[in-house]
Amino acid sequence: MARRQERWERLSPAWEVSGEVPAHEWSDVLHSDPEALASQSPAWVEAVCSFSSYVDVSRLYRRRDGSRLVLPIVSPRFMPPSVASRLSMPEGCSTGGVLAEHGRLSREDLAVVMADLARRPLASVVVRPNPRLGHYWSDAAPWTTVRDVHAQVLDLGGGFGEVWPHRFRSSVRRAVRKAERSRLTVERDTTGALMADFHTMYTQSVIRWAGQEGVPPVVARLRAARGESLRKFLTVGVTLGPACTTWMAYLDGEPAAGIIVLTQGRNDTYWRGAMNQDLAGPSRANDLLHRLAIEDACERGMERYFFGISNPGSSLERFKAGFGAQHVPYSDYFWEGLPLVRTVHQVRRRAYRALQRTDRVLRRAHRGSRRT
Template sequence: MTSVKRSTASSYASSFSSDLPSLSILSMDASPERAQMCHSALSALRRVPMSLSLSASMRAGTASSPPMSLSAEAAARITSGAPLCRYLNNVSVGYCAVRRCFSFSVSPACLNISFANSENPLCLCIVTSLWMKTGFMSIIAYLRGNSNRIMPNYKVGLKKSTFSGIIKLVYTLEPLTRQNSDRWGALILQCRESTAFQSLAWRDALDSAFKQLTPVYLLIQADDTVIGGLPAFVFQPIPGIKLWHSLPWNLFGGVFIIDSVQVNFAELMSTVETYLENASAEKGWCERRWTFSPQHSETYGGLLSEMGYERTERFTHLLPMNRDVDALWHAYNKRVRGAVRKAEKSGVSVTHTEEAAELASFYEMYLTTVRRLGGTPKPLSLMRTLMRRNLAKLAIATYDGTIIAGLLYLHFNRTVTLWCEASVPEFLQYRPNNAIFHYIITWACEAGYDWVDFGASPPENRGLIAHKEQYRAKRFDFCHYTKVVSPMRRALWTQSEGILRKLYTRMQS
């Protein structure tokens, strides 16, 4: 009789199935016969290696079964077939009934799932590799969405059963190479916070335009599945000085995780930091610097501070789109609306252009503007590449056939980023910059973008800040996190940076 039951249990293990591919389903009841079946089922499920440790106990009156355990190497892989809910025993249909049978909590290192049955018996289901891919809440959503499919096919006389499972998340990092670079584009579009600066087009453009910048992008994996990425460059301005930045130029970098994936941030950042420490020692990076978006600053900032990074606060201005151009227009400060009307009445016309000659005219104007403001210009080759890769657009304002202002902006995923702006001071009385800003905001709204990023501002430049806020752009704080690995080499770069930037600016003229 026992051998028959063992065979039945093995067939249960091989036929257990659901619409969710990686799920272990274990049934328990208090009778010795059923307990033996469960033990046999566990033995049959020892097939796929996995980071899973289980322990369970069953008790019914005076009858009890020996403790059951699944080692760290044991796991179950369920294939397609009958629905998951078929193996719920006499459980009232509906989400609420199922929800009462289990609870879960997340600790810094693992997910804890506890099942307890006080009224109705329940076949215990444990999330395995699926947790690392889509999260435990997807199981609840599955049960809720398929409550009408809960069809008990047998009854057991379980009085009390408890189970606890612990799944520890393990993350790995893989360098992005030519062979696997196609995986980056798909994942970064699934990250709501991603902008043009995390795209492959941006990486390739910088790699081509600057010999001093070397991309060191990483794919983040959990359970052999890519769940995110880390964009970064190593900046080597002079021999012997290497700085790891995610990203250069105070642009948003950091860790980007696919929105549908839940992660243990502490465990993930510990893995990343260990990797970076080893790379710093091996490759001689004298500094590591993160620049996080406003949302990511809240998510990861505290963890990096605990790891010894020094925090620097900055802010940007973001304008949320609401798919209503008229509403955006009426939200502008009345001075902005008046300036846009004046530009139109003065004969200022704003258009997009892809003409090489007009880009060259804009660039000459841009160099003059940057020198006047004391900045460091971006190279023309970079702008050409970004426009060719359809990551950037150039909006120009013309007056009487002459280009008097322009703005090169980036567009990717959900965000339009205002980037390189230039104007001729003699024509500012016609308000070409206001006209260009309104033109781009209107385009972004009609094209379905969610945000227009006006960029970071120096805290002391109150005029620039006031200009951005006249469009009702809102201030959002973000942070840099810096760890100096070699103070001597970092000090050398600090002393030489100003001179090298001046030389570079002259070379662009």
């Protein structure tokens, strides 16, 4: 701890640090940073703290020349500071990382931020940065765990007149035309009114995705109920307001597919998506929704459409690449006093394997009882 304090004292003379970020200063920095994402906004942090057991502990850093950095960060509400984590952002709550006034970010800035955090009696620091800025973080601290992640980002330069014919693959354009000829109807909302329909479909999708990964249905349901509740979606929709757009496609009145897009500055982020596979697959509802969301982004002057993360070579990555999204490798960073992240992941893997074995036994018993 003494060594960390000494490091901070060497770096700190050029900086003024505040544990409270006035709303107007956060807003100033947010709107001046061309790389800023919706998940770095004060509204997003307010939403995260509302639907989960976190408290806002964001920090403001002011250089001697007056320019500012803001680190949106949260901590577990009911844990003492000496054992609490600092998360920017928690898992399932999109990306965090530092906002820099006018986009003036350097590796030296991040070294100062991490030196400030490391001098405090914290259990861990987690940073899930903007994919386009992930490389700045690699030397910011002696990270105990670095987890490789892969994102896809679509450049909207030139507008939809450039994106549609030159970045969308022909297969996606054909899929969109098929969807436009179908009986699909599309609704767009920025009030949260479509969140209930979206959440019902999203929960079904989570269970389906988990089954594809070999996760037992009971675990998938618990995971969805805990981490992806309707309250979470409604809170995001209401708190972000016009910055959160829900697109829903209906086939003969039945929800077929939905996506949620978050907006900040010149960047749109595809945050969540779900579908009824039996309806969305044949109608190509997902292709249509992304086409509409991307066209809408272009009309509003957006520069980038963040497609989120996906595994290289997966069907999800191929789907996103069809719209012209480019592969962006980056990392999530963990600094820990104790190797908790690795331990938690090992415990989860063992628990999943045990539940998978139990699930197989129960399935065999069920099939046997049906035969008799």
